[in-house]
Amino acid sequence: xxxxTPILEMRNVVKDFTTGGGFAxxxxxxxxxxxxxxxxxxxxxxLVGESGCGKSTCARLITKIYEPTNGQILFRGKDITEIKxxxxxxxxxxxxxxxxxxxxxxxxxxxxxxxxxxxxxLLHGMCENNKVKLRTRVEELLEMVELPSLTADKYPHxxxxxxxxxxxxxxxxxxGADLVLADEPTSMLDxxxxxxxxxxxxxxxxxxxxxxxxxxxxxxxxxxxAEETAVMFKGQIVEWGDTTEVINNPxxxxxxxxxxxxxxxxxxxxxVIKGDLDYSDNAHHIRSISSAHSQQVKQVNHNHFVxxxxx
Amino acid sequence: MNxxxxxxxxxxxxxxxxxxxxxxxxxxxxxxVNFHINEGxxxxLAGESGCGKSTIAFAVTxxxxxxxxxxxxxxxxxxxxxxxxTETQLREFRWTQIAMVFQSAMNSxxxxxxxxxxxxxVIMTHTDMTKEQAIDRAMKLMDIVKIPRERIRDYPxxxxxxxxxxxxxxxxxxxxxxxxxxxxxxxxxxxxxxxEILQQIYQLKEEFGFSILFITHDLSLxxxxxDRIGVMYQGELVExxxSQEIRHNPxxxxxxxxxxxxxxxxEGRKHYTKTEGFEEQTITL
Numbered sequence: 001x002x003x004x005t006p007i008l009e010m011r012n013v014v015k016d017f018t019t020g021g022g023f024a025x026x027x028x029x030x031x032x033x034x035x036x037x038x039x040x041x042x043x044x045x046x047l048v049g050e051s052g053c054g055k056s057t058c059a060r061l062i063t064k065i066y067e068p069t070n071g072q073i074l075f076r077g078k079d080i081t082e083i084k085x086x087x088x089x090x091x092x093x094x095x096x097x098x099x100x101x102x103x104x105x106x107x108x109x110x111x112x113x114x115x116x117x118x119x120x121x122l123l124h125g126m127c128e129n130n131k132v133k134l135r136t137r138v139e140e141l142l143e144m145v146e147l148p149s150l151t152a153d154k155y156p157h158x159x160x161x162x163x164x165x166x167x168x169x170x171x172x173x174x175x176g177a178d179l180v181l182a183d184e185p186t187s188m189l190d191x192x193x194x195x196x197x198x199x200x201x202x203x204x205x206x207x208x209x210x211x212x213x214x215x216x217x218x219x220x221x222x223x224x225x226a227e228e229t230a231v232m233f234k235g236q237i238v239e240w241g242d243t244t245e246v247i248n249n250p251x252x253x254x255x256x257x258x259x260x261x262x263x264x265x266x267x268x269x270x271x272v273i274k275g276d277l278d279y280s281d282n283a284h285h286i287r288s289i290s291s292a293h294s295q296q297v298k299q300v301n302h303n304h305f306v307x308x309x310x311x
Numbered sequence: 312m313n314x315x316x317x318x319x320x321x322x323x324x325x326x327x328x329x330x331x332x333x334x335x336x337x338x339x340x341x342x343x344v345n346f347h348i349n350e351g352x353x354x355x356l357a358g359e360s361g362c363g364k365s366t367i368a369f370a371v372t373x374x375x376x377x378x379x380x381x382x383x384x385x386x387x388x389x390x391x392x393x394x395x396x397t398e399t400q401l402r403e404f405r406w407t408q409i410a411m412v413f414q415s416a417m418n419s420x421x422x423x424x425x426x427x428x429x430x431x432x433v434i435m436t437h438t439d440m441t442k443e444q445a446i447d448r449a450m451k452l453m454d455i456v457k458i459p460r461e462r463i464r465d466y467p468x469x470x471x472x473x474x475x476x477x478x479x480x481x482x483x484x485x486x487x488x489x490x491x492x493x494x495x496x497x498x499x500x501x502x503x504x505x506x507e508i509l510q511q512i513y514q515l516k517e518e519f520g521f522s523i524l525f526i527t528h529d530l531s532l533x534x535x536x537x538d539r540i541g542v543m544y545q546g547e548l549v550e551x552x553x554s555q556e557i558r559h560n561p562x563x564x565x566x567x568x569x570x571x572x573x574x575x576x577x578e579g580r581k582h583y584t585k586t587e588g589f590e591e592q593t594i595t596l
Contacts, residue, residue, distance in 0.1 A: 034596070050501045050502075050503060050504075051472075051501055190359045190360050190528050191359075191528050191529060191530065191569070191572055191573055192359045192528075192568070192569060192572045193359070194572070194573070195572050195573060217501045217502065218502070219502075219576055220573065220574070220575065220576050223574075223576045223579075224574060244579065244583075247576055247579065247580065248579055248580050248583035249583060249585055257503060258502060258503065259576070259580075260506075261502040261503045261505065261506040262502055262531075262576055262577070263529065263531040263532040263534075263535045263536075264531065264535065264575065264577040265530065265531040265534040265535060265558050265575065266558070266577070267535065268535060269509065269513055269535045269536045270513070272535065273510055273513060273514070279506065279507060279510050280457070280507045280510070280511075283503055283506075283507060295595050295596045296593060296594075296595055296596075297593070297594045297595070297596055298591060298592070298593050298594075299591060299592050299593075299594060300589075300591055301585070301586060301589050302586075302589060305594075308593070
């Protein structure tokens with residue numbers, strides 16, 4: 001199953017945040033509770049959960065914005081807290097790239113697309129500082145993400161959300177990243193544009209052997225892009241394994257709740273409601289029983305694990 | 312709907328044209344659109360961003376602002392042409408006849424006013440109720456959307472996104488409007504909260520019998536929720552039909568394309584068989 005050592009591995013990672021302070025009393029909020037997962041080359045792992053469950057915190061820990069309170073994050077087997085010094089950090093940042101949710105906020109409106117792609121090339125020494133060579137490389141990159149070479153001279157406001165997200169992907173290709181952390185990259189795009197962007201990610205994964213951490217609250221896109229899925233709730237991974245297993249044979253009540261909430265066009269809403277009159281109360285109940293920490297895990301299939309409810 | 316009488320159109324949009332005036336001349340965002348909504352019906356407008364669906368929502372309530380301009384057509388609501396109403400008549404008309412929930416409606420509450428005042432503002436402007444009566448009405452509305460009454464003295468930021476959305480819906484119900492326009496009411500929320508809110512809207516609709524103009528780009532959700540759907544493409548209404556027809560028998564190539572744009576996760580679930588011969592086991596981490 002496991003092709004090689006993972007590009008990135010989270011081992012029992014815990015992250016606490018302190019809230020309050022000053023004149024108020026301080027409190028500890030555990031954002032991540034014993035998180036373990038690994039990401040392999042040419043594969044995608046989807047981290048699925050509702051807002052506030054800690055999925056973006058995972059990405060922030062991986063990019064070294066925060067330090068873990070406990071546990072280890074290994075990049076190609078090396079603990080990332082030991083990555084220090086300018087050159088080492090620069091190299092790490094080059095290998096681990098992010099794509100953000102808001103394609104409108106992640107490009108500088110005062111610069112052309114050429115600037116956005118040429119700058120990382122120069123910063124990371126991926127190309128000689130030669131106008132002709134830079135230009136050729138930028139056009140190559142644009143071609144890789146299926147954008148016309150004319151795009152180079154445009155400004156971000158001249159592009160659609162989908163095109164901007166493609167520019168962001170070209171950026172990750174420019175620096176030759178190994179791991180892409182994609183935090184809700186399609187949730188601000190139209191349904192009709194999403195598939196194109198996802199297909200591109202799929203291609204990047206295969207052709208450039210990139211590893212993806214795909215963070216989303218949308219099971220439908222996770223199902224499309226990721227081989228493996230981990231469902232997160234309140235800082236815990238409650239169910240994980242092969243995406244098809246998790247979606248088709250969900251075991252944890254929270255996973256079931258998430259799946260039941262995804263609209264199925266073949267069932268009329270009136271019928272959905274009839275079967276489930278107390279949906280809100282059920283949802284509330286499931287949330288409360290799922291939030292306690294538990295050490296018991298059931299292995300349901302070769303690669304399908306479910307955390308058992310505590311108590 | 313399963314009413315015995317012939318449905319009477321509550322809203323009729325006839326040859327509606329909306330233009331945006333730009334430096335390069337007029338850009339027609341809505342081109343000769345025709346549709347109607349019956350009493351108690353949920354009508355959906357689907358399409359990608361920029362297709363003109365929100366422009367229609369704004370035009371129906373005459374809330375569009377320059378450079379948008381209604382350049383032709385009629386919007387007949389319950390016998391009156393909305394396009395011809397004066398500003399004073401419009402003030403009377405909005406909220407009492409048509410109420411609106413906008414995309415990111417949770418941000419349409421005033422952050423510096425307690426909820427109480429926001430409810431009273433709407434209720435007292437449009438009725439003769441005293442402050443006490445208005446508060447009483449507000450509390451009943453909060454019961455309907457299942458938010459504890461005592462929270463009426465809270466500020467909007469003290470509520471979660473889903474709760475704020477429910478509060479906006481409660482305000483919409485305040486004056487028994489006959490039509491509620493909902494423009495992407497759940498787009499910013501996660502799926503479980505989306506489902507909770509839609510369920511509540513649906514049950515309220517069954518109870519109070521209002522009509523809904525529902526706008527979203529999520530065709531799966533729309534097919535589930537709406538009775539009839541209109542599909543918009545580049546300012547034109549390319550197909551209008553019952554939602555099940557749109558699902559199973561889409562006529563226009565654009566509608567077909569919209570469907571193929573996204574695989575549903577439920578497809579695979581229906582044909583799933585578990586691999587045989589794996590013994591389940593419990594592990595302690």
